[in-house]
Amino acid sequence: MVTGPFLILAALILVGAVAAVRMRNLVHCVLAVAVVFVGLAAAYLQLGAQFVGWAQMLIYVGAVAILLVFAVLLTRGGEVPERALFSPGWHWGVTIGAAVFALLAWAIRQSPAAHPPPAAPVQVTVEQIGTALMTHDVLALEVTGLLLTAALIGAVIIAMNDGGPQ
Amino acid sequence: MSGVDQLFVQLKHWALARCAGILPEAWQPLVSLLLSIIPLLVIFPTLFAAMVWMERKGLGRIQNRYGPNRVGPFGLLQPAADGIKALIKEDIVPRAADRVVHWLAPVLLVTTAFTVYAVLPFGRNMVVVDLEAGLLFFFAVGTVAELVVFMAGWSSRNKYALLGAMRAVAQMISYEIPLVLSTVTVVMIAGTLSLPQIVLAQSPASGWWPAWFVFTPWGAAGFVLFLIAANAEANRSPFDLPEGESEIIAGYFIEYSGFKFALFFLGEYLSLFAVSALGVTLFLGGWHAPYVVGEWVPSWVWFFLKLLAVLALFIWTRGTLPRLRQDQLMNFAWKFMIPMTLINVVIAALWHWIGSGPVRWLVCSALVIGAYSLLGRGLMRAGRWMPRTYRFAE
Amino acid sequence: MLGEGIIKGMVETARNFLGSYVREDRLTTVQYPEEREPQIENARQFPFLVYDGEDWETGLRCVACQICEKECPPQCIYIVKSKDKKPDYKGQMQFYPAIFDIDLSVCMSCQICVEVCPFEAIKMDTDYEWSTPDRFAALLVHKDQLARPNAYYQQLHPTDAAASDAVLAQERARAQAKARAAAELKTKAAAPPPTS
Ligand code: SF4
Ligand code: SF4
Numbered sequence: 001m002v003t004g005p006f007l008i009l010a011a012l013i014l015v016g017a018v019a020a021v022r023m024r025n026l027v028h029c030v031l032a033v034a035v036v037f038v039g040l041a042a043a044y045l046q047l048g049a050q051f052v053g054w055a056q057m058l059i060y061v062g063a064v065a066i067l068l069v070f071a072v073l074l075t076r077g078g079e080v081p082e083r084a085l086f087s088p089g090w091h092w093g094v095t096i097g098a099a100v101f102a103l104l105a106w107a108i109r110q111s112p113a114a115h116p117p118p119a120a121p122v123q124v125t126v127e128q129i130g131t132a133l134m135t136h137d138v139l140a141l142e143v144t145g146l147l148l149t150a151a152l153i154g155a156v157i158i159a160m161n162d163g164g165p166q
Numbered sequence: 167m168s169g170v171d172q173l174f175v176q177l178k179h180w181a182l183a184r185c186a187g188i189l190p191e192a193w194q195p196l197v198s199l200l201l202s203i204i205p206l207l208v209i210f211p212t213l214f215a216a217m218v219w220m221e222r223k224g225l226g227r228i229q230n231r232y233g234p235n236r237v238g239p240f241g242l243l244q245p246a247a248d249g250i251k252a253l254i255k256e257d258i259v260p261r262a263a264d265r266v267v268h269w270l271a272p273v274l275l276v277t278t279a280f281t282v283y284a285v286l287p288f289g290r291n292m293v294v295v296d297l298e299a300g301l302l303f304f305f306a307v308g309t310v311a312e313l314v315v316f317m318a319g320w321s322s323r324n325k326y327a328l329l330g331a332m333r334a335v336a337q338m339i340s341y342e343i344p345l346v347l348s349t350v351t352v353v354m355i356a357g358t359l360s361l362p363q364i365v366l367a368q369s370p371a372s373g374w375w376p377a378w379f380v381f382t383p384w385g386a387a388g389f390v391l392f393l394i395a396a397n398a399e400a401n402r403s404p405f406d407l408p409e410g411e412s413e414i415i416a417g418y419f420i421e422y423s424g425f426k427f428a429l430f431f432l433g434e435y436l437s438l439f440a441v442s443a444l445g446v447t448l449f450l451g452g453w454h455a456p457y458v459v460g461e462w463v464p465s466w467v468w469f470f471l472k473l474l475a476v477l478a479l480f481i482w483t484r485g486t487l488p489r490l491r492q493d494q495l496m497n498f499a500w501k502f503m504i505p506m507t508l509i510n511v512v513i514a515a516l517w518h519w520i521g522s523g524p525v526r527w528l529v530c531s532a533l534v535i536g537a538y539s540l541l542g543r544g545l546m547r548a549g550r551w552m553p554r555t556y557r558f559a560e
Numbered sequence: 561m562l563g564e565g566i567i568k569g570m571v572e573t574a575r576n577f578l579g580s581y582v583r584e585d586r587l588t589t590v591q592y593p594e595e596r597e598p599q600i601e602n603a604r605q606f607p608f609l610v611y612d613g614e615d616w617e618t619g620l621r622c623v624a625c626q627i628c629e630k631e632c633p634p635q636c637i638y639i640v641k642s643k644d645k646k647p648d649y650k651g652q653m654q655f656y657p658a659i660f661d662i663d664l665s666v667c668m669s670c671q672i673c674v675e676v677c678p679f680e681a682i683k684m685d686t687d688y689e690w691s692t693p694d695r696f697a698a699l700l701v702h703k704d705q706l707a708r709p710n711a712y713y714q715q716l717h718p719t720d721a722a723a724s725d726a727v728l729a730q731e732r733a734r735a736q737a738k739a740r741a742a743a744e745l746k747t748k749a750a751a752p753p754p755t756s
Contacts, residue, residue: 034313055302057307061313066313126359485577
């Protein structure tokens with residue numbers, strides 16, 4: 001599984017992720033996050049999941065990154081903070097994070113699902129995804145749709161002009 | 167006539183066979199790709215030059231002027247003169263600018279603009295890669311332009327640039343939705359996301375009515391909605407608020423000069439061509455002739471003729487319509503475009519389920535016209551002049 | 561209905577587009593270096609200095625009073641007053657400008673210098689073709705470049721020139737009458753009083 005392109009992508013994603021945390025300028029962080037998104041999309045494509053890859057690109061780079069940009073610009077304007085980047089107890093955070101990661105990795109390695117019998121690689125077409133969404137997973141799809149609609153209506157109500165000029 | 171039709175395809179095969187003798191086997195796919203890409207890298211910048219000339223001439227005539235007529239016969243060398251001028255200008259980067267991002271933005275813009283051409287079929291068997299999710303690829307890569315615009319505006323450290331970038335991003339996000347939704351109808355009817363397959367679904371039938379999708383009620387509505395959304399995505403008049411020369415002086419690329427400015431210009435036009443080509447592919451039958459009789463004309467000639475026609479339409483609207491105001495722009499997107507595209511999706515589904523016959527024509531046309539006039543009336547009522555209220559700026 | 565106006569506008573622009581190919585009179589453009597639009601009489605570009613008679617150096621009307629230098633809003637006039645004097649059009653001895661420079665790159669064609677000049681000495685030219693590759697020295701024009709005969713002014717702005725000529729003639733007549741009166745007074749004073 002560990003091929004050359006995968007290594008390059010993994011390096012890109014990791015560098016992007018570290019940059020997203022370590023950069024001083026918030027806008028740079030957002031751009032680094034966008035790089036991570038693109039890297040992930042490329043990783044999906046590498047695994048042969050065309051639809052997921054392009055959807056990841058469309059949704060995350062096209063919408064989520066832009067949302068982050070808006071959030072940064074509409075709040076603090078992306079100015080560079082003067083004070084130290086990390087809170088004093090940052091090494092505790094790192095330790096706990098590493099511990100959680102180790103635990104999870106161990107659990108995953110132990111689980112029988114991690115060692116599936118080698119299956120023939122399947123070529124998933126967009127059509128299959130569509131059919132699956134409309135038949136087997138239709139309930140999940142509907143629930144998600146309902147949730148998103150509710151969120152949308154909520155957003156509209158919040159943004160609505162509440163009665164005349166103030 | 168298939169000789170001329172397949173001329174470029176055969177040329178490529180011939181060149182590939184030539185290379186096969188010299189290069190190792192493993193290089194074959196790479197060479198094949200290069201042979202497909204290089205013509206695109208030549209043709210579309212040339213089309214860019216031609217388009218700039220056409221646009222300046224056309225806008226001139228629309229305003230009862232001559233347009234460029236000094237450089238070369240009929241001003242034909244004007245694009246070359248413009249290019250030379252851009253090349254020899256000083257490349258100025260503001261001192262406060264974020265140099266890396268500032269440099270990266272035009273480069274990324276042109277790169278992504280070229281990338282989307284990979285999935286567009288320019289003629290029979292003439293597509294660089296036939297992706298199964300080609301349409302999705304087109305939009306996925308196209309969205310990078312939004313981020314690029316933001317990068318350009320933000321890294322310039324200029325209030326006009328930032329304003330322009332914010333406007334551009336808000337506008338692109340708003341119009342991205344109707345743009346994608348208007349193409350969904352085509353995907354529903356053709357049953358595929360692959361662009362060559364969509365073109366094949368519009369092969370000329372033997373009947374008297376062309377099989378292009380634009381010649382159906384939902385297709386006509388979809389095409390118009392697509393064109394409007396594409397116009398907004400390309401930041402062209404009447405949706406040129408992000409650039410608004412008279413208010414924010416070219417918006418997000420105000421701080422770009424010389425060759426970088428030219429790159430922005432190029433990138434913008436390349437994405438305009440790409441989105442027009444997509445419109446041709448989705449609604450105007452791609453490289454197909456309307457009737458079987460027309461098939462003797464090479465497919466790529468059909469494609470480029472249609473592309474030029476769509477581009478002429480863009481120039482025409484640019485010469486006609488004044489710039490919108492920001493609230494009009496948003497009202498139009500959210501109160502008209504999006505509902506209309508959603509209704510259009512339903513109409514396309516009805517078209518599919520009713521089956522053939524005059525009934526579906528009647529039902530679908532009535533629905534399109536009814537939805538249009540209702541939504542249009544709502545929008546017109548909302549657009550009345552009234553004292554403006556400012557909620558947040560007291 | 562929504563979109564009606566757009567269609568109307570598109571038809572209008574299409575008519576312009578096609579019409580401009582068939583009807584020459586639609587095209588309002590003038591092909592500039594080859595043809596020029598005639599300038600209206602009140603056109604004004606940059607100032608020039610008027611002189612009377614044949615020789616510009618002696619005939620310059622300007623008396624270096626420096627009013628225009630003080631009034632010019634962007635301060636683009638530079639005058640150095642002469643040490644000696646020379647007679648003006650009335651025959652009165654006056655200073656003259658030893659240096660009179662106008663920086664045309666700064667001049668904003670406001671005509672204030674013309675309005676304030678009490679001697680009808682500075683007027684507005686209609687020449688606008690000052691394009692030059694040298695934006696400093698070539699646009700700093702000196703008095704020899706600025707000097708133009710009165711005939712030139714009469715030809716450029718006939719109405720204004722007539723008015724200004726009339727003013728000058730009036731002044732000259734008044735000056736002459738004064739001189740005559742003074743001379744008469746002098747001769748009267750010199751002559752012995754008439755005895756009765
Ligand atoms: S026209 Fe105005 S700006 Fe020009 S020299 Fe005269 S006073 Fe100065
Ligand atoms: S041009 Fe007129 S105002 Fe200016 S210094 Fe000469 S006489 Fe005086």
